[in-house]
Amino acid sequence: MRISELSDRTGVTVATLKYYLRESLLHPGTPVSATRSEYDESHLDRVRLVRALIDVGHLSIDRVREVVQALDHPPASRHELLGSVHLVLRTENETGRPVDERVTRLAWRIEPRSVAAAQVSSALERAARESFDLSDETFATYASAALAIAERDVSDELGDLGAADALRYAVLGTVLTDPILVGLRRLAQEHVSAVKFGGLAEAAD
Amino acid sequence: MRISELSDRTGVTVATLKYYLRESLLHPGTPVSATRSEYDESHLDRVRLVRALIDVGHLSIDRVREVVQALDHPPASRHELLGSVHLVLRTENETGRPVDERVTRLAWRIEPRSVAAAQVSSALERAARESFDLSDETFATYASAALAIAERDVSDELGDLGAADALRYAVLGTVLTDPILVGLRRLAQEHVSAVKFGGLAEAAD
Numbered sequence: 035m036r037i038s039e040l041s042d043r044t045g046v047t048v049a050t051l052k053y054y055l056r057e058s059l060l061h062p063g064t065p066v067s068a069t070r071s072e073y074d075e076s077h078l079d080r081v082r083l084v085r086a087l088i089d090v091g092h093l094s095i096d097r098v099r100e101v102v103q104a105l106d107h108p109p110a111s112r113h114e115l116l117g118s119v120h121l122v123l124r125t126e127n128e129t130g131r132p133v134d135e136r137v138t139r140l141a142w143r144i145e146p147r148s149v150a151a152a153q154v155s156s157a158l159e160r161a162a163r164e165s166f167d168l169s170d171e172t173f174a175t176y177a178s179a180a181l182a183i184a185e186r187d188v189s190d191e192l193g194d195l196g197a198a199d200a201l202r203y204a205v206l207g208t209v210l211t212d213p214i215l216v217g218l219r220r221l222a223q224e225h226v227s228a229v230k231f232g233g234l235a236e237a238a239d
Numbered sequence: 240m241r242i243s244e245l246s247d248r249t250g251v252t253v254a255t256l257k258y259y260l261r262e263s264l265l266h267p268g269t270p271v272s273a274t275r276s277e278y279d280e281s282h283l284d285r286v287r288l289v290r291a292l293i294d295v296g297h298l299s300i301d302r303v304r305e306v307v308q309a310l311d312h313p314p315a316s317r318h319e320l321l322g323s324v325h326l327v328l329r330t331e332n333e334t335g336r337p338v339d340e341r342v343t344r345l346a347w348r349i350e351p352r353s354v355a356a357a358q359v360s361s362a363l364e365r366a367a368r369e370s371f372d373l374s375d376e377t378f379a380t381y382a383s384a385a386l387a388i389a390e391r392d393v394s395d396e397l398g399d400l401g402a403a404d405a406l407r408y409a410v411l412g413t414v415l416t417d418p419i420l421v422g423l424r425r426l427a428q429e430h431v432s433a434v435k436f437g438g439l440a441e442a443a444d
């Protein structure tokens with residue numbers, strides 16, 4: 035398809051698509067003349083991924099480029115692949131931080147330089163600094179809820195996908211479903227609060 | 240205390256504190272001379288809250304002002320209070336959206352104009368648009384994990400706090416612990432992936 039059709043099908047303007055091409059977020063099309071290139075389904079997928087990373091994941095252009103480079107050179111093992119996802123989805127100051135003792139006590143199988151472990155440790159420290167230290171019981175509740183979610187996320191089928199597809203699935207899945215989880219927690223708070231402190235007598239219809 | 244001590248104890252520069260005062264994010268101190276005001280523990284608490292909302296919650300100055308105004312005029316009922324929290328912590332385009340059928344099927348006690356319900360619906364729709372539609376089983380897993388978390392979040396003690404304290408607790412709790420939950424999910428993914436697809440043989444030490 036021409037760049038104008040790629041624009042129509044993704045809802046991204048031609049000017050923005052050209053910007054993605056210049057910034058290496060989108061791989062070049064196949065040249066068919068001096069002024070025209072042809073794009074295919076792989077470009078459609080890539081543009082949608084880039085939009086999701088920017089709009090939902092709030093990633094910078096540089097970080098999106100890292101994701102895209104990881105997609106083009108995926109690690110061989112399924113497990114390393116997840117480490118790449120967490121690395122590209124990290125926020126600043128989340129690497130190389132000492133791991134919180136509560137994280138260590140979980141005794142999960144975590145790499146010593148795990149980005150996710152640094153992220154949790156950083157968030158725990160920040161909360162404690164605001165006099166909002168999590169009790170051991172609350173941390174245990176959060177960890178077991180997270181484990182139930184992860185058992186569902188890391189499906190066995192992931193092992194059957196090609197490396198690039200598995201990586202794309204894991205990145206998109208994490209970026210797109212974090213807001214669902216955060217929202218569901220607030221929704222559940224509303225429900226529990228209505229039950230405990232009163233509120234609507236009937237379920238919403 | 241003088242503004243310089245407030246600055247030392249919060250790590251926020253005097254210039255920024257003056258900006259917070261001008262923008263009504265921080266309530267005025269008690270004037271003790273033409274050029275000096277006295278600040279107290281309530282100012283310490285407020286500055287820490289404002290920092291957390293900006294740094295961790297990524298709220299705009301206008302949104303922080305809404306939170307602060309809600310704190311100064313808290314609703315009487317504990318349940319309405321949670322609605323106020325969700326309202327000030329909403330992201331754009333999350334109000335007035337039709338509620339997703341999967342949310343309705345939860346049969347939780349949710350207000351018809353619930354901000355949290357709109358947030359979940361919007362996130363589900365966005366994921367579906369990227370061909371990442373959640374299966375009913377995955378949604379059910381996420382919802383029951385969220386419920387376990389919320390049962391812990393909305394503690395009975397919340398009913399015993401004064402309205403302003405309860406609101407402050409709920410706002411800070413949500414802003415500071417969302418990143419812990421999001422991080423724990425990734426950490427749990429790493430663990431499950433190591434168990435399923437191989438990786439470290441031993442727990443991290």
